[in-house]
Amino acid sequence: MKKRVAVLAGDGIGKEVTNAATAVLDAIGRRFHHEFEWVHGLLGGDALDQAGHPIPEETIRKCEESDAILLGAIGGPKWDHYPKELRPEKGLLQLRKHFELSVNLRPVQAYKTLLSSSPLKEEVAEGVDLVFVRELTGGLYFGEPSFHTDEEAVDTLVYKREEIERVVRFAFELAKLRKKKVSSVDKANVLESSRLWRKIVEEIAAEFPDVEYEHMLVDSTSMKLITSPASFDVIVTENMFGDILSDEASVICGSLGMLPSASLRADGFGLYEPVHGSAPDIAGQNKANPLGAILSGAMMLRTAFGMNQEADAIEEAVKKVLEAGFGTGEFKTQGGKVLTTTEMTEKVINEIECEL
Amino acid sequence: MKKRVAVLAGDGIGKEVTNAATAVLDAIGRRFHHEFEWVHGLLGGDALDQAGHPIPEETIRKCEESDAILLGAIGGPKWDHYPKELRPEKGLLQLRKHFELSVNLRPVQAYKTLLSSSPLKEEVAEGVDLVFVRELTGGLYFGEPSFHTDEEAVDTLVYKREEIERVVRFAFELAKLRKKKVSSVDKANVLESSRLWRKIVEEIAAEFPDVEYEHMLVDSTSMKLITSPASFDVIVTENMFGDILSDEASVICGSLGMLPSASLRADGFGLYEPVHGSAPDIAGQNKANPLGAILSGAMMLRTAFGMNQEADAIEEAVKKVLEAGFGTGEFKTQGGKVLTTTEMTEKVINEIECEL
Ligand SMILES: CC(C)[C@H](C(=O)O)[C@@H](O)C(=O)O
């Protein structure tokens, strides 16, 4: 197959990790006879510096002409004092809105070799295999009115039925392919939007009699993610709760730098990016962990292009490298061997080529 | 001194734990020559069953005539299907609003003997000594419009300058008496209310040159509370973020059942309650851990009545009982000796009387 992918490296370590991902994907192309065309576009602070806007028209166009988007990371203290409309994050939010990327997927999995660097006791983090399904284009992020004066401030949490239905149905479909359990998270004892959310969850649950489900309050969920994370399968929630809880979940296995994510439109078009940030403190030093971006590449192959075997090949290669005890600066496996970004990328590529 | 305290036991284990707290406070009264008058009032599901409303007029009046409020816990599945206006939680929210309890304090401290039951590695949880200062009567909890139809739902996050100023100033005052560090949590890269929040924090920080402060995003904070909780001192944030993050923080030391809280009005009048819930599954079985309520009593003595020595006496008694290896059903110390609610209460009272 021939696929065109928009690569938005963004800021900080974004360039290093997307370079790693495309190098690994090229190796997959060689092994499985696919051709990937990489179309590079500006986003975030880098776009602001070079083109005066966090998401230039040209970037949008490049994404529109591609089969998927691969993103590095955006933001950094350098742009924190720009006016709201020009901040790097705004670029990302506009991208999500423009392409209607309403479902955000974030799998979190415990890797045995990484448990030693988890802040949780190994027996607590062991066996974690959950996925967040976060609504990404509604709620407090986009509701109007939204303004502040010097005396008061207002933000608005709005949801339409179809926005909730879409993401909740996605979660149940996904659970069917996994451990068949959905935890829906809301704050129905306080929020009106949560009451509508809960009602719709019950309606949709009725369409999936073989999937078990539960309603959980957001505050209890923030506790249970720490006390018994292995009890979860699919967690579905609204935009802001998803932002907070999925970040919380991302550190429980000691593997933040390895986590991939996907943000999907209803027709399957999507954006793939590592969960970690732009880490300006280590940018340009060849120290960043490229595995989050590499595994986002695998997620793209599977979800956007239906290339399951190819995605498996990447995931297996990563697992082997971890099991061999390799890590990068910011994370360590039990083996404790520290590689640079490019060395780690080479290791993964070697594993992929070994299987030839 | 003579003090009148409104005791709102509420639901589930609320009665058992407030009984424990008042028994301990009576022991303090005997030792230090104070007299506490306990005025019992209905709240929550219990009030709904007995008086048809989650917070009857009479309860409000009793609280108005008292020097402080001691609360047990409210809610339970039994009342989950009541209409919104009649749910137990509504009683609590109305109480907060009626008495303008706008500052919620939640200290979290690592007890050495409890670290073995923390989900975190002992070296991560060790040394934690932080306090949440949560805004409690604004934001998404009370903003209008707030409604849902079958097709859409709206909640509104509103803050007025003075609401933010009050809680932020409280946090800086508190930090002055502690480790002199304030972490202010917001989502300024998305929310307008967070931008006003951040601005006000900077204004107020200028009044406290000896207190160090930082702005943190709510999503990063949910990670850092797990990866390096001991790095925090005072954490100040708005109502909903505070709800989620303070619950997250409450489990990191393995001591949820021990945590006290205070909700204060500007003039110092306040409500004191354990952080734990009503635990209907163990209600009436003499199994509940009464230490959260007992330590809330200590917080009341110190904060409401200026009885510092008396509060110290309770806190020291609790520490001794824990160090001696005692726990209750739902939590274990390293010693592993399991007591009933009443036995645990007796142990604490014995320690207080020993010092006579
Ligand atoms: C950068 C920021 C606007 C964004 C969000 O809040 O959605 C980020 O935290 C994320 O989770 O992707």
Ligand SMILES: CC(C)[C@H](C(=O)O)[C@@H](O)C(=O)O
């Ligand atoms: C019971 C509920 C309304 C309440 C809240 O959300 O404030 C509780 O979770 C708390 O934190 O005291």
